[in-house]
Amino acid sequence: MVDQTLRQAAAELLVERTEAHAPAKPLTAAGERILAAASALFYAQGIRAVGVDAIADAAAVTKKTLYDRFGSKDQLVAAYLENRNRRWHAFLDEQLAARRPTRPEDVILTLFAALTDWMAESRRGCGFINASVELTAPDHPAMPVIVGQKRWMRAEFLAQAERAGFQQCEELADRLLLLHEGALVSYRVAAMENAPEVAHRAAADLLASWPRSAG
Incomplete structure (x- = not known):
């Protein structure tokens, strides 16, 4: 099972870095509809291509309600990615529970x-990578979420x-992250639909050949 202490620590770090942009209170029904509509539109069409008018129309709310709940489009983008990150963690928990790995490797x-299963439902590739391409400002509210998600993956490896x-665990973690993220990019940009499977085989070969500490 994934180290729950690490996961909690990584999650707390992510909260610390994004809490200023998170909703100040639990979402209302209207807030849930806004977030759901924004998530679908941002992922399918891109962040820049989707305006607040389209989101408000899809959620059946006024723009005033949208701004009252999320403050700005930028903060709504951050909320979208935070929600996607929570979904990714929940999905991994389900995968680990189903596969029941017994060794760290x-x-x-x-x-x-x-x-493989995640990308079958995410045909436009990684939402975090897609967002990072569109959001070039380093101080955008969503950037800590994007960076935190990738740092968490490396920390897990x-x-x-x-x-x-x-041996040389830092180097191994770097290589595993490059394989993992490279699969996501290849799937989206190069239309390489078997990229997750290729990355999985490459990771297995890497682990099989990597030296272990004596004893």
């Missing part, structure tokens, strides 16, 4: 195997590599 491979007793 099997946890790593489960994270890769999960990409690092933690499991250390648990498995591999």
Whole structure:
């Protein structure tokens, strides 16, 4: 099972870096509709292409309600990505519960195997990578969410590599992250539909050949 202590620590770090942009109170029914509509439109059409008018119309609310609830389009974008990150974590928990890996290296491979099912429902690739291409301002409210999500993946690879007793765990975590993220980009940009499977096999080969600490 994924190290729950690490996951909690990473989640707390992400909250600390994004809490200024999160809703100040639980979403109302209208807020839920706005977030759902924005999430679907942002992912399908792109962040820049979707205006607040279209989101308000899709959610059956006024623009005033949208701004009252989220403050700005930029903060709504951050909320969309925060919600997507929560969905990704929940999906990984489901995958780990179903596959029941018993060794740390099997946890790593489960994270890769999960990409196949996730991408089947995410035909436009990784929402975080897509957003990073569109959001060039470093101070955009969504940037900490994007960076935090990728740093969490690397931290997870690092933690499991250390648990498995591999040498040069920092280097191994870097390579695993490049494989993982490269699969997402190749799937979207190069129309390489089997990219998750190729990355999974490459990760398995990498782990099989990586040196372990003595004892």
